[in-house]
Amino acid sequence: MPGSLQAGIDGDHIVKRLKELAGKEEPLALVYGSGFESQPELLDELARHFPLAGNRGEVVRRVKDPQTFAAICSKAGIPHPEIRWNAPEDPENWIAKKAGAAGGSHVRHAQNAVVSPGSYFQRFIHGRSISALFIGDGRRARLVGFSRQWSSPTPQSPYRYGGAVRLLRFDRKQAARIGEWLSTLTAHLGLTGLCSADFIQAEDNFHLVEINPRPGATLDLFDSTEAPLLDAHIDPAGGMASRLPRWSGSTASMIVYASRPIERFPALDWPDWVSDRQLPGTRLLAGDPVCTAFAHGANAAAARRTVNALAKLMQSDWDGVP
Template identity: 60%
Template structure:
């Protein structure tokens, strides 16, 4: 939907290469004055780029101080302990029982940076977090620096790859969760919002099991589940901009469920074909592109009466599309 685009160099390992970021933003803006710059993923490991953007343009969303506060594992663990928020233990040094831990990159996103600990030695920017068995539940919320308003909850799943066992797969919007749990989570997020001065759209990832909810991480920006919560009557990007300015905003209401998932190439594709994409897809690969196994191909969406049925529908749609670039492999 963007009128103008430009692709900057970067990769999953090193993040955004920001040497030409400001120059490129000025080129995209031209003679116009942007209402705001909204940052997505990739800046959590390069907070100096956030400061650089804010020096040149109005920034709608969290500044570098807030990002560092919630993305630094030591700071987040300390805040959770002080605020009474259940949170898995973390450590910088290798644990004596690695089978019970995962290894993460501080500021990482998308799950591709997470692996099971296997006798790993400490590395710069990497830390260990105790593995918690349970369901992955995410809360999309809006902060205004003082309080947090939850937009809704989703259940997420992974799409494991050989070198990325926790790679993000998709998410389905939940119609509701237990009221007492929702109230407790709302209180936790309000406390963290005040502590870190969070503003705009953010998400919080939890693991739910028989012992309740444990906060795994905070994503201080619009995230992967935004599309399944958005609606034309109360656009979330408008709520994000208004909250960042300290203004009142409307939030959407839902009566059904919606899911999104990323379709990945399971085998190499030498020459990506021309595809007539259904209107329930987005983020399409371009014709002629050469893909390796594991590259993302598109995002698939589905609606349904409840979370279980909707996830089955979106998975079936993704499998249907897969034949377009991989053919019949039976």
């Protein structure tokens, strides 16, 4: 673990840097995001030095082990796409994934996949991508809300994460059924804090694809200053009873990627509806993320249209830069 370099995260460096940042102060909690799923041993190491919010390494191991997760879903009667380790005879009906990976960039069509250690196959299901944000306390789950996600495909990464939009309305019976599933999984897996569940909706049927056992890309779509969701993440027991955020209209977020290499990223006067901004002078490759754009709308469709337009507007600021 310490000294390893996986998924771009150096265990020794991050522990040392966090200790420097903390100084002599005991931090309230350390909140981690995407990128740690393939390194649960790093979470174990971080938990030895800091109070860790959310799920520990042993929980992440169970959630991100494809065979264990599929077995739990099967036992609980939760629809989950079939998985297998060996290449299927009908690859056109399957996708290839890497255990512990996140973000969609690792997902390939099975017929185009290069199988490597940790790869597995999951049956492809046609439908819409729906995500449920929830709070777990180790025994039950509390739904925060639903969002619809979309991809930003490239020839190499056909399922690269593109963005998401918060849904204003969701069928109550379907929401109740999904809530029961998530409570069952929370009890089986010991999930705590903010997590998200990714589904494929095929007509009225929902198929659970995976659980992300940490705050994810949709957190900002649901958060509010009046009821901060990170409070519920740090104190899941309190979050199960506290007031959830209220919203008017819908919000969408979208990752804006570089369409071509940029030798030195320019200094920009960034608008306030942008976050995760690249630093001036950074060298970018085609496909590297540049920023995340946000937009509000009266409904989900309007919010998505607006964020698409804003993303195109932002791209014009660096498209002409060599």
